[in-house]
Amino acid sequence: MKRRKLGKKLRGRLKRRGLERAHRLRMGLRSTATRSRASSSVAALNVNAPEMFVLELPVHRDKLMEMLDTIRRRVLGEQKPVYVNFKPTTLMFPCGTLRFKAEIDRLHRITGDRQLIRCNYPEDVVVEQVLQKVGILSILGKDERQDPETFADNVRYWHSVSGELADGEAVAPIVTQYRGVLAASRNSDLYDGIVEAMINCAQHAYEHPRRDDHFGDLEPECRNWWMFSQEKDGKLTVALCDLGIGIPASLAETTNWPREFIESALRAARMLSHRDARLIKTAVELHKTRTREEHRGKGFSEILDVVRKTGVGYLKIMSERGVYSYKATAPTNSLNDHRSSIKGTLVQWTIPLPEKRNECKES
Amino acid sequence: MNARSLSIAKDFSRFPAGRFESDGKFPGEVCRRRLLVPALNEGGDLVVDLRGTLGYGSSFLEEAFGGLVREEGFSAEDLHRRLKFISDDETLESEIWSYIDAAAAVQMRHHA
Numbered sequence: 001m002k003r004r005k006l007g008k009k010l011r012g013r014l015k016r017r018g019l020e021r022a023h024r025l026r027m028g029l030r031s032t033a034t035r036s037r038a039s040s041s042v043a044a045l046n047v048n049a050p051e052m053f054v055l056e057l058p059v060h061r062d063k064l065m066e067m068l069d070t071i072r073r074r075v076l077g078e079q080k081p082v083y084v085n086f087k088p089t090t091l092m093f094p095c096g097t098l099r100f101k102a103e104i105d106r107l108h109r110i111t112g113d114r115q116l117i118r119c120n121y122p123e124d125v126v127v128e129q130v131l132q133k134v135g136i137l138s139i140l141g142k143d144e145r146q147d148p149e150t151f152a153d154n155v156r157y158w159h160s161v162s163g164e165l166a167d168g169e170a171v172a173p174i175v176t177q178y179r180g181v182l183a184a185s186r187n188s189d190l191y192d193g194i195v196e197a198m199i200n201c202a203q204h205a206y207e208h209p210r211r212d213d214h215f216g217d218l219e220p221e222c223r224n225w226w227m228f229s230q231e232k233d234g235k236l237t238v239a240l241c242d243l244g245i246g247i248p249a250s251l252a253e254t255t256n257w258p259r260e261f262i263e264s265a266l267r268a269a270r271m272l273s274h275r276d277a278r279l280i281k282t283a284v285e286l287h288k289t290r291t292r293e294e295h296r297g298k299g300f301s302e303i304l305d306v307v308r309k310t311g312v313g314y315l316k317i318m319s320e321r322g323v324y325s326y327k328a329t330a331p332t333n334s335l336n337d338h339r340s341s342i343k344g345t346l347v348q349w350t351i352p353l354p355e356k357r358n359e360c361k362e363s
Numbered sequence: 364m365n366a367r368s369l370s371i372a373k374d375f376s377r378f379p380a381g382r383f384e385s386d387g388k389f390p391g392e393v394c395r396r397r398l399l400v401p402a403l404n405e406g407g408d409l410v411v412d413l414r415g416t417l418g419y420g421s422s423f424l425e426e427a428f429g430g431l432v433r434e435e436g437f438s439a440e441d442l443h444r445r446l447k448f449i450s451d452d453e454t455l456e457s458e459i460w461s462y463i464d465a466a467a468a469v470q471m472r473h474h475a
Contacts, residue, residue, distance in 0.1 A: 166387035168378025168417060175417050185452060191418030195380040199422055202386050302421055 044083035044118060045074050051088050053096030055318055055346065058338055064096050065340040068103045075107050075116050084140070086122035092130045094158075094228045094239045095318070095348055101136050102226040102241050102344070105162060109222045114141060121145075126152050134160040134228065157231035162224050166198040174229045174238060181353060186310050190238070190349070193306035194227070196299040197240045197347045201225045205244025205345060207253065235313075236351045243344040247319035248279040276322025277335035284317065284324060306349050313351040318342055366408035366447065369398055372415030382422035391426030399427060400435055403445070413450040421458070429462035432470060439467035 047070055050063035067084075074082050108114055119140045122128050129151045131137045132144045148156075159177075161170045171194045175187055182190070206223040222243070229238045244250070252266055269278040284300045307313040307328040314327045320341045325334045371379060375398055381390035402409050413419070431437045442463055448456045 165385075166381035166390070166420075168376070168380035168387070168389060172378060172417060188418035188452070192420045195418070195420045196422065199381050199386055199420070202381070299420075299422065 042080050044081040045070075046083050046085055047071060047074075049084055049086045049089045049122075052091045052093070053089065053100055054091070054093040055095040055099060055342060056093075056316075056323070060096070061338055061342075062340045064100065065342065068100065068343075071117065072103065072107065075111060079111070079116075081116050081118065084117065084119040086119055086127065086131070089122050089127050090124050092127055094230045094237050095316075095346055097130060097134060097136075098226055098228045098239050098241050099342055099344075099346060101134055101139075101160070101228075102162075102224075102243055104136065104139060105226065106222045106224065106243055108139060109224070114139070126155060129155040130158065133158045154230070154232040157229075159229045160227070162226040163198075164223055164225070165202045166195050168195055170227070171195060174227075178236065178353070182351070183310075186306075186351070189302075189306050189309055190351070192302045193304075193349065194238060194240060196302040198225055200299050200303075201240070201242040201244065201345075204250040204254075205242040205246075207245060207250060210245055210343065231353070234353050234355065236353055237348060238351075239346055239348040241344060241346040246276075246341075246343070247283050247317070247345055248276045248322065249320075251279050251283050274322065274335045274337040276320045276337050276341075277324050278322070280317050280319050280322050280324040281333060281335060284326075303347060307351065310351075313349065315350075316348045317345070318348070319345040366410050367402055367405060368410040368412065369402055370412040370415065371398075372412070374398055377416050379416055379419055379423045379427075381420070382426040386422070391423040391428075391430065394423070395427045395430045395435070399431060403431070403437065408445045408447060410447045410449060413448055413452075413455055419455065421462075424455075424459055425462045428459045429466035432463055432466035439463050 047067055050060055050067060052060040053064060055061045055064070071082050071084070074080055104117055107117060117140060119137075119142060121137075121142065122131065125146070128137075129146050132146050133148075133151065133155050137144055159174055161173070163170050168191070171191050174194070175191045178190075179187055202223075205225075225240055225242045227238070227240045229236065231237075248269075251262065254262060265282045266279070269275050269282065272278060284304060286300070303317070304315060304326060307315050307326065311328050314325060316326075317324045320343070321337045321339070323336045323338065325336075327333075371394065375394050376389035379389050379391070379394065381387040383390055383392050399409075399411075431442060432439055443460075448459065450456055
């Protein structure tokens with residue numbers, strides 16, 4: 001811990017004096033140009049992509065997270081190249097695809113080297129269309145060879161954006177697309193919920209570097225969120241992901257609520273199964289509790305309101321190992337902890353679209 | 364005196380989001396300081412048009428309007444007398460008043 005603090009201080013001083021290069025050398029990080037030369041001369045590690053990019057099914061989730069851990073260790077830890085083999089992949093869901101894109105984008109931002117992660121084309125045409133549509137092929141340096149006019153229906157309506165801080169403008173393309181389709185109040189509830197998830201990310205997700213799996217002082221340099229929306233089978237899915245410390249860790253450090261209340265919630269969660277999911281639930285329900293700064297802490301309520309107020313759809317909040325699910329039609333929640341952590345937080349809303357509009361689209 | 368009027372969508376942003384300046388480009392704190400406080404300081408009634416934005420998160424509304432009491436020293440009574448709203452969403456106005464009244468209640472408790 002002491003070593004890291006010293007590193008941070010030194011890094012700040014060096015940056016101010018324009019000596020970042022010296023700092024990078026001290027940290028063992030080569031310059032972008034040197035790294036590019038290095039990454040092209042070192043043999044790439046072959047990594048097989050999973051058959052399914054999904055976070056809700058345990059086996060596939062474990063495989064996806066295992067692959068991302070391997071890529072992260074190789075690229076950040078060893079600063080050596082990786083080659084992602086997409087041939088085995090046949091299905092891509094928003095949550096898994098979003099988590100993958102977030103990791104690759106973050107590694108590019110941190111290293112500044114686009115040569116370190118390369119890939120081949122998948123065999124499945126729809127998978128290739130998805131990878132092209134959400135910009136993964138482009139960030140991995142592959143030509144976009146599929147004609148957007150030929151995209152499958154369930155690919156055409158994917159939308160992808162990333163940013164920092166609460167950025168209402170970034171939500172506009174998603175929300176305005178459903179103006180006149182969703183009721184005005186649902187439209188603004190969706191906007192409010194997404195924006196509050198962005199605020200949670202801006203205020204809490206990157207308070208400090210993750211304590212596991214960090215490589216020097218690199219981690220806090222990327223404070224982004226990544227967002228996908230997808231329309232499929234008459235349902236709109238919107239997912240927002242960050243690669244921060246996760247809700248369980250940020251809850252433990254919050255100062256918005258009385259310390260004794262937080263401590264008791266943490267103690268209770270530790271004693272029971274599904275610890276991370278219970279802590280997500282605690283965070284969601286905290287708005288009912290008086291805050292130290294009483295005007296704050298209502299964000300999760302609005303994240304939930306996207307489905308709660310209208311009585312349809314469902315919400316999933318995944319953070320670290322935990323998954324908190326809320327179904328509006330049967331207003332109960334379910335809690336589940338997985339074996340693998342997603343190393344961050346992903347909020348996903350699924351809202352049914354009115355049937356009338358789907359008929360219009362098909363005709 | 365004629366009532367002054369302002370539109371959040373036209374005079375501030377169609378994309379209000381966040382509480383503090385550090386949260387993003389168009390947060391409640393900035394709206395309050397740049398728009399609401401100067402207009403209220405001119406005296407008289409103020410009509411705030413809430414239409415035309417994509418939405419309003421509670422963080423934005425609380426900081427913009429609750430902050431008038433908590434940070435800027437306006438009393439809830441004064442605001443009830445002078446502030447009027449135009450909105451297509453009837454719940455929005457009551458939500459704003461709940462933030463103003465809650466901020467006033469907290470002030471009262473602290474001064475008691």
